[in-house]
Amino acid sequence: MKAELRATIDRIAELSHELIVSSKEFNNQDLEEAIEASGIDVRYFVNKNYDGFLKWDTQQNCPIIAVNANQAPVRQRFSMAHELGHLILDWNWIPYSNNNKSFDKDKVLNVTLFRGVKQTPEETKVNEFAAAFLMPDSLLKKITDEVKERKISYAEAIEKIKSIAGVSGVSAGYRFKHYCQEKGLNIVNE
Ligand SMILES: [Zn+2]
Numbered sequence: 001m002k003a004e005l006r007a008t009i010d011r012i013a014e015l016s017h018e019l020i021v022s023s024k025e026f027n028n029q030d031l032e033e034a035i036e037a038s039g040i041d042v043r044y045f046v047n048k049n050y051d052g053f054l055k056w057d058t059q060q061n062c063p064i065i066a067v068n069a070n071q072a073p074v075r076q077r078f079s080m081a082h083e084l085g086h087l088i089l090d091w092n093w094i095p096y097s098n099n100n101k102s103f104d105k106d107k108v109l110n111v112t113l114f115r116g117v118k119q120t121p122e123e124t125k126v127n128e129f130a131a132a133f134l135m136p137d138s139l140l141k142k143i144t145d146e147v148k149e150r151k152i153s154y155a156e157a158i159e160k161i162k163s164i165a166g167v168s169g170v171s172a173g174y175r176f177k178h179y180c181q182e183k184g185l186n187i188v189n190e
Pocket of ligand 1: 086126
């Protein structure tokens with residue numbers, strides 16, 4: 001993905017997180033509530049083949065994000081953020097509004113398959129959105145500053161991102177490393 005496109009997606013994700021989560025005094029641990037408050041119905045399903053899906057609820061007239069009930073909370077959180085990415089990037093959905101005109105209401109809007117699915121450019125974009133939504137640049141900047149000021153080590157920074165964002169260690173490590181590289185910060189081995 002080109003740096004410019006990544007930066008645009010990251011900015012949209014950061015603003016979305018502000019609008020849905022941080023400005024409403026939610027955090028990622030209560031992401032389900034935060035997403036529901038913004039006008040989306042969150043549901044759970046049991047199935048071995050999917051992580052999550054997005055569809056339109058014609059009765060309630062709102063989008064539904066459904067996630068796999070059997071998966072760990074970190075993974076369910078990522079699936080919610082992923083489907084939210086489809087809703088915002090692909091369907092131009094705006095949180096806290098009734099902008100449902102462009103939806104094809106009879107269809108499942110998106111299905112995220114269990115791991116192993118071939119990454120399309122659309123999925124890569126939406127995964128970037130999900131990571132940047134759960135771990136916004138503003139959070140990474142704050143934590144990078146703490147590392148630069150030697151308040152915490154690089155390893156502690158990753159632990160901190162992991163617990164604040166409610167993501168896996170792998171996701172936190174990957175995004176933080178990328179962030180540091182893009183900002184030209186050489187703090188990995190300090
Ligand atoms: Zn997807």
